[in-house]
Amino acid sequence: MKICIVSQTFAPQEEGGAEISARLGAMELGQRHDVTVLALGKEGDAVAPPGETRLRGGIRVMRLAWNNSYLPLPRKSSAGFLRRASWHLRTAMGALCPEQLTQFLLKEKFDLIYAQNSAYMQPALFIAARTANIPICLHLRDYGLLCPKTSMYRNGDNCEQPCLDCSILTKRMRERSGAGMTVIAVSDALRRRFLENSVLQDANWHVMHNTNSNENIFDRSLVGRRKASAPVFTFGYLGAVSEEKGVSDLIRAFVSLAHSKNAKLIIAGRGRDRDVVKMKRLSNGAPVEFKGFVRPEDVYREADAIIVPSRWQEPQSRILVEAPVYGVPVIGTTRGGSTEIIRDHQTGWAYDPDKPQALKDLMAKALSIGQTAWWENRDEIFPGIASFKGTAEQSNYYQRLEQILLKAAMR
Template identity: 30%
Template structure:
């Protein structure tokens, strides 16, 4: 089988978990004996053909007014102009058409299409190639990819988003299958009218190729809480730091500590460091996941936005670290409340603090959650499950 993958970026260019998941999937399909090509965008003015970790990649020049993955703080006018062109970018459609005609795939798997625009779907339809759209975020509904604005979630796209997504719902019906990395992200698109006529719908959770034995021992109660990821307001970093500061006022909680790993805008980082300055609050900067998990007893994922399927949740579980997670997006699909971790409601005052206090004050609970989290993580470290599920879907839509 010849499979063409289309995604905005591909390693070493990484915008998030989508690129890591795609790299794993492409390499896995090659191991199964399939012929694979990945089409991505580049800031260069020429087509770049290369091989990354044995995976053939063609990087197409981005035909838009700037390269969004390096330019810091473009003006509002430039940003609006970029997204206006990304409604339906005919120049990128022409470039992608050339790739499809040359490679002649049996199936096309679309992932993040920022830069390629919805015109990519039209290319598959016009060239009569079976196609699947994999949803990693909300870019098809919102240019910010988050459906989050002014510190609140958008239940439906706002007026500006609706303008920049004009015609996309109709265009989405040009694919033959749609896959959500979580039920939450799939449902959000269906609820807003996308992929309405697409009959093949699947939820295929991501996985990471980690193999860890979990933890041999746990302290009686949680002493160190941790956050790892982008340090940004919508990630709930301020919320967890505020909850921790309140936890510190409780009897017997003064020895607890929290570590914050990850990067973000310098102004926001400095604001947090100043507001929550304490010997018990440590900012690590960017560190590798294994270095982070060996330092913490509990991983807190306090997302305010509907995080589709944050990898930090299942990565924590794989390492035997229980998670306190918000009831947002795909997080509750991975965490069994009071089974392998705890869930909390971000809008309910004191809910996160209560969850942290429970793990910091109840002997034996940390070990019970941690051991169960590691057992439940098996599906998220099984990359073969993901590779096989996609292959079966490809076969289905090719046969149809």
Template identity: 30%
Template sequence: MRALFLNSLYDPHIGGGAEIILQQTVEGLQKRGMDVMVLATGPEKGLRLDRVNGVPVYRAGLSNLYWHHTQERPGRFTRLAWHIVDRYNARMRRYVREVIARECPDIVICHNLSGWSVSAWDEVKAADLPIVQVLHDMYLLCPRSTMFNQGKTCPQRCGQCQTLRQPHPQASQQVDAVIGVSRFLLDKLTANGYFGLATSHVIYNCSVVPKPTFRCERLPNAPLRFGYMGTLSDNKGVAWLIEEFQAQKGMHAMLYIAGRGQLDYVAHLKRLADPSRVRFIGYQSPQTFYSAIDVAVVPSRWAEPFGMVAVEACAHGVPVIATRMGGLSEIIQDRFNGLLCSPAQPESLGVALRTLHDDKPLRERLAYQARSSVSALLGQDRMLDEYETIIRQTVAKRKARA
């Protein structure tokens, strides 16, 4: 079995959780004996081959106005022009064609298509190969991948999104199998006319988190430690979190914010924050971060496709305050491993913060139940078993039809 994995980015270029899960999957399947290779975009022209932990990784120079993995935010019209090109970027097909010719895979597993566009599907089908599409976000519905605009989740697609995604549902009928990282995400795409001829599956992402052996215990009379880890962006609700946290007067607590984001937005967040109560600590490993906080907060204002940070927090025995958005409610159960709130009721986040600050028995009960609540998501073998089964079944079906 030879499998080609196609994604927007690959290590060391990490845009988010999709790249981490992809790398775990690729390296895990390779250890099981599958011949794997990766094709991703890169900042340099042409097609280059290197190896990451023994995996062949092709990097194709992106044929668009700029490479999208950058902290510098281009202007509005430049971004729009980029998305117009990305509606169907025929120039990227040549890289798919060349790698297929070199590697002769039996199947292509597509992950994030940003940069490649759905033209990649056409090139794979031109080679008469089966396609598995893994959904990590809402790129196929919205060029920004979020369906989030002007500070709120879009109830339906705007005219611009519909125009830039008009041919995509029909193109998706070429896909043989589709995998959503949450039931929410899979249902969202299929309800919009995608993947009508594909077999449908949900595979929850896994996180390999050993049972914590060390914890920085809070000293007596020390502030309660709330923490946010993730991308610093508007749709992630970081500004909302800062405002609601600072609105809780008399609360003996600190808020620690770990992560990176666009430079101008991070500067905006720092202007909002009271440095005596809110600290920005940059990139942190999950082990370091979750061992040093008491409550994790995932205040997403958009429909989060899954929410691996919520899984990792629970795996470290940390209760989670999360929003009822997207796949998060498939992880966090209200008053079992955390509390749920809603961006539609902004004060609900402040209520949740205050509740876990004031109610120590509740906080301790949620922490005690947190790890067991996500135990099914902590085993990499489960995730690899499911991916391997779908890949092999899809290839077998294609061969049977041939």
């Protein structure tokens, strides 16, 4: 089967969860199918100029010209408000040439378009696919087709429906029923949010959690870890340093712990300068270490518990899967798809972030158990960790995905 994997951002550009999934998918599917990755490029960009390249492993990448002031990346733009607003408006009007995209699809004669990360390439991609008569499988990992910010989170609260300006910017996309399309969501919570907003309601829907990392991606020395490695009980956080991620909630909870002097908090990830400065002020001299961007394994190696304090309705963080593979329990919120992993698989504790003391109480509970007993009794406290099927091999992820893609190509 000749497959076009669409990922607006692709290696060697900076990667977030969606970009990692697109790269892993290209590597895996490319072993059995003729795969081309379609991404965006910009003239003068040193990393991602327009044109064709070959990456390690023989992955063919074709980048089409992006007619906007900067390329979309997983990290939030540091541009000012007016420039960002202009960028979103230009994107909504069409920063990708549909004619160029259509000609590319007609020339290549793909059997299927597998759109992994394509919100900013819509609706041009759908229009071109229909013109070229190529079926589409859309893999949804965020709310990008409903909200240009991709999070449906604004002014400290979650949006149940697109707000006025988002409605205007995504109008052309939201009018699509999805008839004849196949859609995969990374959580049932994400699927429900689209259907509640009557978007893609006529599509053939599937839910596949992010268990798509191959076993050789993981650090084998850490898989199934069963003992402490830090001198004091250590909480870890991995991800963007931002308000919607709940990092300020986490720091406040840790600072307020009576035992915080006998514990440690690691914050690993990037953020806007002003957000990072704010978070550092909140730590108020407590043992909080800001590591910046590091390999996730650097945190999993040390942490006794991973915190996922999301305030936004996060569809499904990859951290929820990686942590239990490494043997580390998770403390996360009941937002989005998190409970579909934490509670359903019994790999950690979940709490309501709107209850002021909830996170502090669970962190205090962990400290009261004690670091030694925490690990000695881990399988009794969190009975799902030892048997958690968090890799592609264990969950048969790519076998299931290929079955969906093959059926999608015949629609």
